Amino acid sequence: MSTVIKAEAKLQSLGEITPARRAGVIYRNDENNQFQSDIKSELNTVLYVGEGATKTNFEITDDDRGMRWIVLEDGEFNDLVSSVYTVGNAIGMNGGSDNLLAAVFELYFTGTVEDNTYRSGLRTYWIYRYDRKSFYPFVPTGDNEGERDRPTEARLGQDLRKHGLAIEKSLTEWMGLWGIPF
Amino acid sequence: MYFTMFMLGFLYALFALFLMAAGMQLIFIGGIVGVMVVVQYYMSDRLILMSTGAKEVSAAEQPELHRMVKLLADRYEMPMPKVAVIDTAIPNAFATGRNPKNALVAVTTGIQQRLNERELQAVIGHELAHVANRDMRVLAIANFLVTVTSFLMTMLFWNMLFGGMGGRRDNNGGVVMVVYFVTIIVYFIGQLLVLALTRYREYGADHTGAEISGDPGRLADALEKISGTVNTIPDKDLRKLQTANAFLIIPAALKGEGSMNLFSTHPPLEERVKRLRELEQRMRYGLR
Numbered sequence: 001m002s003t004v005i006k007a008e009a010k011l012q013s014l015g016e017i018t019p020a021r022r023a024g025v026i027y028r029n030d031e032n033n034q035f036q037s038d039i040k041s042e043l044n045t046v047l048y049v050g051e052g053a054t055k056t057n058f059e060i061t062d063d064d065r066g067m068r069w070i071v072l073e074d075g076e077f078n079d080l081v082s083s084v085y086t087v088g089n090a091i092g093m094n095g096g097s098d099n100l101l102a103a104v105f106e107l108y109f110t111g112t113v114e115d116n117t118y119r120s121g122l123r124t125y126w127i128y129r130y131d132r133k134s135f136y137p138f139v140p141t142g143d144n145e146g147e148r149d150r151p152t153e154a155r156l157g158q159d160l161r162k163h164g165l166a167i168e169k170s171l172t173e174w175m176g177l178w179g180i181p182f
Numbered sequence: 183m184y185f186t187m188f189m190l191g192f193l194y195a196l197f198a199l200f201l202m203a204a205g206m207q208l209i210f211i212g213g214i215v216g217v218m219v220v221v222q223y224y225m226s227d228r229l230i231l232m233s234t235g236a237k238e239v240s241a242a243e244q245p246e247l248h249r250m251v252k253l254l255a256d257r258y259e260m261p262m263p264k265v266a267v268i269d270t271a272i273p274n275a276f277a278t279g280r281n282p283k284n285a286l287v288a289v290t291t292g293i294q295q296r297l298n299e300r301e302l303q304a305v306i307g308h309e310l311a312h313v314a315n316r317d318m319r320v321l322a323i324a325n326f327l328v329t330v331t332s333f334l335m336t337m338l339f340w341n342m343l344f345g346g347m348g349g350r351r352d353n354n355g356g357v358v359m360v361v362y363f364v365t366i367i368v369y370f371i372g373q374l375l376v377l378a379l380t381r382y383r384e385y386g387a388d389h390t391g392a393e394i395s396g397d398p399g400r401l402a403d404a405l406e407k408i409s410g411t412v413n414t415i416p417d418k419d420l421r422k423l424q425t426a427n428a429f430l431i432i433p434a435a436l437k438g439e440g441s442m443n444l445f446s447t448h449p450p451l452e453e454r455v456k457r458l459r460e461l462e463q464r465m466r467y468g469l470r
Contacts, residue, residue, distance in 0.1 A: 101421065170451070177419060
């Protein structure tokens with residue numbers, strides 16, 4: 001996860017992206033899992049108690065596809081990344097590693113794409129798939145499945161890989177998440 | 183390769199012995215697994231057709247494709263397989279079937295559009311090599327263990343939760359626990375072996391395919407061309423990926439594991455391309 005911070009810092013210094021304040025962890029909620037059924041109080045402990053706690057704001061949302069999102073908000077990108085890591089870790093360590101789907105970061109793209117268009121303030125997401133332990137960019141162009149900006153994603157993917165992020169090598173695994181609740 | 187096969191067989195035997203020692207109802211387990219294996223084994227081509235939306239095409243509909251498959255099948259000295267096309271922009275190809283007589287080879291419209299004739303020929307050569315090498319059969323056997331153990335894992339888990347099936351509550355809770363943990367261990371070792379096995383099979387098909395088509399470089403070209411293209415970024419939502427399929431036993435067959443996909447993630451594509459390029463060099467200069 002620290003590679004996220006490095007890659008982000010590098011791209012930001014190049015003027016290609018600006019981080020947003022939000023990120024999320026998506027997982028398949030399991031009512032039989034003790035930790036997941038007490039998620040709110042558990043996360044309050046994990047994120048707020050103890051020295052070095054990031055005190056990141058969080059919200060719990062269920063989407064219409066039966067998935068649960070922990071939406072995190074923090075002005076400090078480093079804290080945001082570390083909170084995402086902590087939340088994913090906490091769910092995984094408490095019997096939920098098979099439930100974890102992805103961690104998602106929101107960032108704004110201000111670079112130039114192959115077709116030489118300058119896309120200022122384009123909303124992008126960096127998706128981390130827990131099952132494949134790799135990242136890939138996601139740039140939705142609409143709420144319907146399949147609506148995405150593939151050239152920008154490919155371009156961003158190359159840049160992210162260049163700056164040390166473990167980018168998913170197989171493009172066929174770059175599955176989207178339409179209707180991200182943040 | 184042979185070591186992996188040996189290890190798999192060894193693991194099976196050990197596992198069977200262990201289950202018997204633990205007094206599991208083998209008939210019950212065997213019945214369900216048997217049905218599952220038979221379905222996967224004898225219907226894999228139909229299952230794949232159903233689950234991927236592939237449509238069988240006749241020689242009249244796709245003369246070029248049929249000619250190409252026929253040419254390669256002749257070189258392998260195998261009967262003409264069924265030919266199918268999947269209407270999707272995502273470039274891919276696969277073969278399935280328990281033996282050359284029941285083989286099916288499918289390509290997507292995306293791969294037809296993107297590759298030139300020699301590249302497509304190399305890809306089909308690779309797929310037919312899987313058929314010729316009887317890879318689907320090997321894989322079915324390998325998947326068997328993983329299927330049995332994942333099924334047992336689920337069953338034993340519920341068994342522990344609700345205490346014994348059929349109301350028979352002897353003092354055997356401890357035995358069930360031990361069986362459960364051994365099952366988990368066997369499951370993971372089995373999966374590792376399946377991965378190792380598919381890796382060898384993939385290299386093997388690259389090699390056999392290259393010998394038949396005499397053109398390893400074109401397969402390398404095709405792999406590189408396709409894997410890097412923007413159009414391979416899918417339309418699919420990540421949430422459709424079923425991670426929680428612990429309660430199903432059929433998905434292994436439905437997820438296409440009964441077929442040999444051109445882009446299996448093991449081994450990594452880079453390594454396959456590297457080996458193909460080396461093979462090309464050796465073939466060109468007659469080195470061995």
